[in-house]
Amino acid sequence: xxxxxxxxxxxxxxxxxxxxxxxxxxxxxxxxxxxxxxxxxxxxxxxxxxxxxxxxxxxxxxxxxxxxxxxxxxxxxxxxxxxxxxxxxxxxxxxxxxxxxxxxxxxxxxxxxxxxxxxxxxxxxxxxxxxxxxxxxxxxxxxxxxxxxxxxxxxxxxxxxxxxxxxxxxxxxxxxxxxxxxxxxxxxxxxxxxxxxxxxxxxxxxxxxxxxxxxxxxxxxxxxxxxxxxxxxxxxxxxxxxxxxxxxxxxxxxxxxxxxxxxxxxxxxxxxxxxxxxxxxxxxxxxxxxxxxxxxxxxxxxxxxxxxxxxxxxxxxxxxxxxxxxxxxxxxxxxxxxxxxxxxxxxxxxxxxxxxxxxxxxxxxxxxxxxxxxxxxxxxxxxxxxxxxxxxxxxxxxxxxxxxxxxxxxxxxxxxxxxxxxxxxxxxxxx
Amino acid sequence: xxxxxxxxxxxxxxxxxxxxxxxxxxxxxxxxxxxxxxxxxxxxxxxxxxxxxxxxxxxxxxxxxxxxxxxxxxxxxxxxxxxxxxxxxxxxxxxxxxxxxxxxxxxxxxxxxxxxxxxxxxxxxxxxxxxxxxxxxxxxxxxxxxxxxxxxxxxxxxxxxxxxxxxxxxxxxxxxxxxxxxxxxxxxxxxxxxxxxxxxxxxxxxxxxxxxxxxxxxxxxxxxxxxxxxxxxxxxxxxxxxxxxxxxxxxxxxxxxxxxxxxxxxxxxxxxxxxxxxxxxxxxxxxxxxxxxxxxxxxxxxxxxxxxxxxxxxxxxxxxxxxxxxxxxxxxxxxxxxxxxxxxxxxxxxxxxxxxxxxxxxxxxxxxxxxxxxxxxxxxxxxxxxxxxxxxxxxxxxxxxxxxxxxxxxxxxxxxxxxxxxxxxxxxxxx
Numbered sequence: 086x087x088x089x090x091x092x093x094x095x096x097x098x099x100x101x102x103x104x105x106x107x108x109x110x111x112x113x114x115x116x117x118x119x120x121x122x123x124x125x126x127x128x129x130x131x132x133x134x135x136x137x138x139x140x141x142x143x144x145x146x147x148x149x150x151x152x153x154x155x156x157x158x159x160x161x162x163x164x165x166x167x168x169x170x171x172x173x174x175x176x177x178x179x180x181x182x183x184x185x186x187x188x189x190x191x192x193x194x195x196x197x198x199x200x201x202x203x204x205x206x207x208x209x210x211x212x213x214x215x216x217x218x219x220x221x222x223x224x225x226x227x228x229x230x231x232x233x234x235x236x237x238x239x240x241x242x243x244x245x246x247x248x249x250x251x252x253x254x255x256x257x258x259x260x261x262x263x264x265x266x267x268x269x270x271x272x273x274x275x276x277x278x279x280x281x282x283x284x285x286x287x288x289x290x291x292x293x294x295x296x297x298x299x300x301x302x303x304x305x306x307x308x309x310x311x312x313x314x315x316x317x318x319x320x321x322x323x324x325x326x327x328x329x330x331x332x333x334x335x336x337x338x339x340x341x342x343x344x345x346x347x348x349x350x351x352x353x354x355x356x357x358x359x360x361x362x363x364x365x366x367x368x369x370x371x372x373x374x375x376x377x378x379x380x381x382x383x384x385x386x387x388x389x390x391x392x393x394x395x396x397x398x399x400x401x402x403x404x405x406x407x408x409x410x411x412x413x414x415x416x417x418x419x420x421x422x423x424x425x426x427x428x429x430x431x432x433x434x435x436x437x438x439x440x441x442x443x444x445x446x447x448x449x450x451x452x453x454x455x456x457x458x459x460x461x462x463x464x465x466x467x468x469x470x471x472x473x474x475x476x477x478x479x480x481x482x483x484x485x486x487x488x489x490x491x492x493x494x495x496x497x498x499x500x501x502x503x504x505x506x507x508x509x510x511x512x513x514x515x516x
Numbered sequence: 517x518x519x520x521x522x523x524x525x526x527x528x529x530x531x532x533x534x535x536x537x538x539x540x541x542x543x544x545x546x547x548x549x550x551x552x553x554x555x556x557x558x559x560x561x562x563x564x565x566x567x568x569x570x571x572x573x574x575x576x577x578x579x580x581x582x583x584x585x586x587x588x589x590x591x592x593x594x595x596x597x598x599x600x601x602x603x604x605x606x607x608x609x610x611x612x613x614x615x616x617x618x619x620x621x622x623x624x625x626x627x628x629x630x631x632x633x634x635x636x637x638x639x640x641x642x643x644x645x646x647x648x649x650x651x652x653x654x655x656x657x658x659x660x661x662x663x664x665x666x667x668x669x670x671x672x673x674x675x676x677x678x679x680x681x682x683x684x685x686x687x688x689x690x691x692x693x694x695x696x697x698x699x700x701x702x703x704x705x706x707x708x709x710x711x712x713x714x715x716x717x718x719x720x721x722x723x724x725x726x727x728x729x730x731x732x733x734x735x736x737x738x739x740x741x742x743x744x745x746x747x748x749x750x751x752x753x754x755x756x757x758x759x760x761x762x763x764x765x766x767x768x769x770x771x772x773x774x775x776x777x778x779x780x781x782x783x784x785x786x787x788x789x790x791x792x793x794x795x796x797x798x799x800x801x802x803x804x805x806x807x808x809x810x811x812x813x814x815x816x817x818x819x820x821x822x823x824x825x826x827x828x829x830x831x832x833x834x835x836x837x838x839x840x841x842x843x844x845x846x847x848x849x850x851x852x853x854x855x856x857x858x859x860x861x862x863x864x865x866x867x868x869x870x871x872x873x874x875x876x877x878x879x880x881x882x883x884x885x886x887x888x889x890x891x892x893x894x895x896x897x898x899x900x901x902x903x904x905x906x907x908x909x910x911x912x913x914x915x916x917x918x919x920x921x922x923x924x925x926x927x928x929x930x931x932x933x934x935x936x937x938x939x940x941x942x943x944x945x946x947x
Contacts (some may be wrong), residue, residue: 089591092523160520161599161893170591171664190621192893193931234890235603254685254935261889261938458692459665462592462623501625501932504685507692 088257089171090453092332093164098152100151103324103359105430106317108366110437113317113429117391117402124439125401128319133302133310137207141318149321150282151203158202162191163325167333172460174480181483182339183476186330186357187463195466196353197228197313200322204311205232205408214307215239219269219294221349222420222468222497223248223255225313230264240264243271243297246289247416255502263410265326269294276300276397288416291350291424292396299399314350315394315405315428323356330493331360340364341371341493345457347471348375348384348442349421357495358440365439373440375431376471378450381414383407384435384442405432417447419467419504443475450474451510454500466498467506520602522764524595531943534755534790536861537748539580539797541868544748544860548822548833556832564733568638572749580752582634582678589633593622594756598764603891605675605911609631611912613770614907616927617761617788618894626897626929627784628744631753635742636663636875646670646739648732650725651701652780653851653899654679654686655716655929656744661695674702674728676854677720678847686933700725707731707828719847722781722855730830745781746825746836746859754787761924762791771795772802772924774910779806779815779873780852782859788926789871796870804812804871806862807902809881812845814838814858815866815873823857836863848878849937849946850898874906881905882941885931897929898937 106113115124130139141149153157169184188196208216216238220226226242233240242264249256249268256266269289270277276296280287287293295312302310312319334341344361346354354375365371375384387406394400396410407426408414414423434440447467454470456477457463465473476494483490500507509515535542546555561570572580582590601614619627639647647669651657657673664671673695680687680699687697693772700720702707707727711718718724727742733741743750765772775792777785785806796802806815815837823838825831836858839845843856865871878898885901887908888894898902907925914921931938 088526089588090526090593092525094523095519095521155518161603162521172592190558192889192895198893231893235893255937257935257942258895258932260942261886261895265892327589455692458623458696462629462662462666464623464689464692499932501685501689501930508685508688509690511688 088337089169091167091336093329093333095160095164097332098156098159098163099328100326101148102151102321103328104144104147104149104321105355105359105362106145106265108362109430109433113433114404118387119393119398119401122402133299135207135211135309137210138204138318141321142316152206155203155206159325164329165190165332170461173457176456176460177477177480177484179480179484180188180487180489181480181492182489183480183492184334185494186326187496188326189496189499191461193224193231194230194501195224195228196323196326196356197225198231199234199325199356200313200319200352201228201311202235203322204237205236208309209236209238213238213309214310216309217241217298217301218311218313219243219291219298220313221245221248221291221423223252223419223502226264227255227258227268229311230259230262233264234262241301242266243269243294245269245291245294245420246287251505254503258502269297271297273297274300290396290413292410295395296397296399299395312351315426317430319352320355320428320430323352324359326356326495327359327361330357332495339491340369342490343372343374343492345374345376345472345475345492345494347468347497348377348431349468350424351431353495353497355428355431362439364432374475375442376438376470376475377442377444378417378419378422379444379446380417381408381423382444383425385444389432389436394426403429405429406435418503419447419471421468422471445471445474448515451515453477454479463496464500465496466500467503469497472496519768520600522598522767524760524764526591526595527596528763529587530756530759531583532579533752534601534759535575535578535580536790536793537576539793540861540864544864545835550824550829550832553833564730566638566642566644566740568641569635569749572752573747581886583637586634586637590756595760596621598761598819601892604888607887607891608908608911608915610911610915611918612911612923613920614911614923615765616925617757618927619757620927620930621700621889624655624659624662625755625932626655626659626910627754627787628656629662630756631744631750631783632659632663632742633666634753636667636669637742640667640669644669644738644740646749647742648672648729648739648799649742649744650674650677650722650729651744652722652854654683655852655932657690657695657697658686659691660742660941661690664695672732673697674700676700676722676725676851677718679851682936683933689933700728703730704728705731715901721827721844723841726826727828727830730826745783745937746857748861750783751786751859753860754783755790757821757926758790758792761788765924770922771800774803774805774923776805776807776903776906776923778853778864778928779808780899781855782862784928786859786862793865793870805906806871806873807906808873808875809848809850809853809902810875810877811848812854813841813875816875819870820863825857825932826889826899834860836860837866849934850878850902853902870898876902876905879946882946884908885932894927895931896927897931898934900928902926
């Protein structure tokens with residue numbers, strides 16, 4: 086009998102975060118000030134981030150201790166299961182062994198709570214009362230609302246309009262935990278009013294929503310901003326995912342030949358691959374693939390250069406793959422992957438050839454999502470389904486070559502709040 | 517450090533079902549033929565159930581082996597976690613230790629897949645091609661759709677109209693797995709057409725939906741009917757829940773002083789308490805509490821007598837607590853608890869004083885649901901929230917008496933498809 090699920094005891098939750106910055110071939114290029122364009126000093130970030138997170142953002146220490154109060158939160162759902170996709174393998178008639186690390190068992194339904202919990206913690210420590218943020222698909226906004234509730238902070242979520250409209254129940258979910266969801270662009274900020282005046286019908290973008298959230302945080306001393314992806318400290322927090330997955334694979338005597346994750350800003354992907362890059366540098370033959378939608382092909386078609394994280398140029402300039410900070414991707418259903426930029430860490434890894442990137446159209450992705458649901462049972466988030474689709478493609482290649490390779494992919498969340506996407510797909514209405 | 521979650525290895529999934537019929541003070545009264553009113557023989561059930569399930573329905577063997585192919589399905593999410601509600605305890609300032617067995621990690625989002633999987637298996641074995649069923653909240657319909665997909669069966673779900681309207685995404689969920697959801701009463705059956713002619717605005721009931729599903733099954737030789745609760749074989753399958761919970765509590769050196777489960781037809785409650793009744797009979801001081809809504813007070817106000825399972829009297833008569841088979845409860849949000857009758861096993865246990873029953877109004881229940889979500893993180897199904905509320909009440913009593921008692925409750929599912937209920941509650945619109 087093969088093990089279907091590899092479960093860990095809560096004593097096996099990683100006690101440290103794994104910092105990918107320690108493994109980069111060269112240090113990350115400095116962030117630049119949004120106006121002056123000189124290299125940023127930590128103090129420049131202090132208007133919107135607490136000291137604990139700024140320190141992590143810039144740290145090159147490989148291991149960073151996870152505070153006890155954050156461990157306490159992690160224990161309510163971690164460790165998450167690693168599952169062998171036996172039924173999917175049967176369907177595909179592949180000799181490949183497919184494993185997926187499932188983060189959808191978190192109360193927020195995705196990996197996002199891994200970072201929102203420590204972000205709320207460090208802000209609380211710094212005396213902050215209120216956090217603002219943006220959300221695309223709603224996963225991050227939900228996770229931050231829950232984390233703020235745990236630490237007694239107020240929470241305002243600027244939700245990209247297309248997702249706000251597609252997912253009415255995401256708003257209710259956020260509000261159930263005490264957060265406030267605002268359709269973005271909104272009338273609550275200068276940035277929002279400006280967009281609405283010029284393009285009243287805009288579907289919104291992550292870039293605009295970030296501008297709104299940053300604006301509110303910068304103007305109020307007791308308010309900070311929280312980002313759900315892209316930044317180094319976010320990837321750091323997500324490294325619990327990869328560390329657990331690596332431990333779980335070791336328990337069944339495996340090391341992956343291919344590692345696959347979906348990529349929007351990079352938090353899920355970066356967390357999954359965190360402890361594997363050093364293996365690759367040290368000579369292990371492992372392919373590491375970031376998967377994105379063809380409608381927002383940041384890594385496969387973007388340019389590696391300095392750009393803003395937001396639409397209005399309020400954030401620092403960071404060196405990253407980007408479609409340009411004013412880019413408006415079409416309103417696809419994987420809202421979490423509609424971001425113009427990419428994590429600087431992931432960008433650097435791609436630039437140095439340590440990882441590769443692939444893009445797929447959403448109709449193909451949903452086809453694989455349905456196959457996955459009907460074999461493995463779990464209904465995947467549209468974002469996560471990008472990783473499923475790439476894993477299916479790899480498994481089909483293995484069928485042709487006869488290779489018994491081990492594929493690990495990240496299933497970053499469930500799709501329970503994405504039913505309108507499935508409805509559209511089943512009705513043949515997906516573009 | 518107290519353990520927050522007690523996890524089991526998949527080798528610790530129970531290999532047998534535990535049959536509560538073996539522990540009843542007296543054998544269950546015979547079912548009676550719906551028309552002739554004479555005691556039923558197994559052949560009478562053969563028009564709608566396969567031999568494997570009929571045998572289980574009537575068996576008094578204490579342990580019944582779980583087939584390998586069903587174990588195979590169970591392994592994709594079982595064992596489920598037992599979680600110590602540390603944060604809820606802190607909120608309530610109670611000396612009680614509260615544990616909950618969480619079944620929401622199943623692909624269907626509730627305990628229901630524990631029974632739909634074996635039901636699909638035994639029907640497949642008997643050469644059946646198509647299963648019909650009813651669903652209230654949608655949990656059972658979702659679970660049967662998934663199980664039918666796993667075993668290659670067609671699936672038609674008659675969904676009580678009020679739930680069908682309140683939960684549009686439940687329908688999409690069912691369809692994603694290949695099932696077909698039909699609003700009940702429907703034009704597809706004689707029973708449905710009759711109700712629609714007389715009461716075009718009816719919210720529907722579980723009783724009517726059962727009539728429709730049974731009618732289709734009885735008229736088509738390759739079609740059988742599957743029931744998600746009430747019947748003995750359903751409670752039998754759900755006994756994996758209680759067996760695991762008991763094992764998990766033993767691992768932390770506990771035996772519960774109070775066991776609490778929500779009760780609609782009895783499948784969740786019966787599964788949770790299955791291995792504990794014998795302890796009680798043998799002298800253990802444990803209170804076992806079934807919780808229902810005041811708007812459908814079957815156990816607290818119903819009559820213990822013979823009644824039909826459905827509205828039109830197509831099913832056998834069984835001796836159970838019932839509000840009367842033509843009773844239409846108001847369209848409350850805990851659709852899974854809107855059933856006029858009750859499991860004959862649970863009814864017998866209540867009649868013999870081995871369990872007790874409590875009823876609560878839905879506004880109180882949602883208040884506790886929100887407190888639970890905001891402390892423990894998990895968003896509960898409205899049905900499960902009834903158990904939460906009763907556990908909160910017990911924990912508050914313990915605060916007054918200072919007793920350090922151990923409370924175990926069943927958290928049968930998540931509320932991701934019940935957001936309209938939370939929306940109404942947060943807006944103060946809940947009746």
